[in-house]
Amino acid sequence: MGVRRPVSSLLPDFPWDTIASAKARAAEHPGGIVDLSVGTPVDPVDPLIRAALSAVAEVPGYPATHGTPELRAAAVEALARRFGITGLAAEAVLPAIGTKELIAGLPRLLGLGASDLVVIPEVAYPTYEVGALLAGTRVLRADGMTRLGPESPALIYLNSPSNPTGKVLGVDHLRKVVDFARQRGAVVASDECYLGLAWDEPAVSILDPRVCDGDHTGLLAVHSLSKTSNLAGYRAGFVTGDPALVRELLEVRKHAGMIMPFPVQSAMTAALTDDTHEARQRERYRARREILRKALQEAGFRIDHSSAGLYLWSTRGENGRTTLDWLAERGILAAPGDFYGPTGVDHVRIGLTATDERIAAAAERLTAE
Secondary structure, eight states, rough: OOOOOOOOGGGGGHHHHHHHHHHHHHHTTOOOOOOSSOOOOOOOOHHHHHHHHHHHEEEEEEEOTTTOOHHHHHHHHHHHHEEEOSSSOOGGEEEEHHHHHHHHHHHTTOOTTTTEEEEOOOOOOOHHHHHHHTTTTTEEEEGGGGTTTTTOOOOEEEEOTTTTTOOOOOOOHHHHHHHHHHHHHHHEEEEETTTBBOOSOOOOTTHHHHHTTTOTTTOOOOOOOOTTSOOOOGGGGOOOOOOEHHHHHHHHHHHHHOOHHHHHHHHHHHHHOHHHHHHHHHHHHHHHHHHHHHHHTTTEEEESOBBBBBEEEEOEEEEEEEHHHHTTTTTEEEEEEEGGOOOTTTTEEEEEEEHHHHHHHHHHHHHHH
16 A cells, blocks of 8 residues: 555645744733734624525525526626626636635646646735645746746736735736736636725726726636625635636536535625625725724834735835734734745735724724834
């Protein structure tokens, strides 16, 4: 019998395990910890969505991997209404059990292997790299296509607005990526989970007609309801774009049993149909952002990018781990920038996902000295 190699040995240490000591130190603060290290929602799920979930709780049968027709139609309509994305067919929408699962599995679902190259942003959500490692592909961090030289990548990940930096890629940049990918035969997967949280400049989808001229060939857009609908616990996301690529993902996922529970599909349909709750949640984050941004700047931090999304990409001009310790002494926990790539080493990611009371406490502690 051969020696089994654990799959976990292919992967880096889980980033949040490395800040346990800082978390413990922050928790010792007399006023309690303000945890701004993880982008998990803290506000309640809207009653409209909860009602849609419970209304079908008695349904006993298997759900469809492709999702209900109502869910797929609601997604198409929401993308057109909220972001100006046109030309999508309902058949080109596929629910995902949270977008992290989809991103981590995408290279393998597309059949990529050791000879293939996956391109990820230089400062990036760790799961892009994890997905490539799980599929055994090569990985290159690059924000510009010139770094690729003559290489023909199989998959290019984009993330705009960015996690962690909040940077937004403009129409011209996105068009160049699409043109490059089509010349080289690459798939572009655009993680657009923060598209509805643009603050200082507009954010556009890879499927926006201004970017792709209405041609979705080779393009996938990944969307999540975790942030503006507070559905992180529901694991509610979807992918859409090129009908042929979505059809291939569907066929594989049907065989693997990657099926979103039927009550969650019902909840997603309600969330995608209603814009009022999303606007209300967006306003909560806007207010928290203003309070936290002002306090950080008064405390001597420089905030880079951060024109969209749920994070303030901040630096004190030192190693991010040193800043992490400085914050922990004040009962605040952030995520060090090295979580997201070597070039993020002098930053920390500070989240807006805390209650109004905890955000106010963080602001007071930052400006106390």
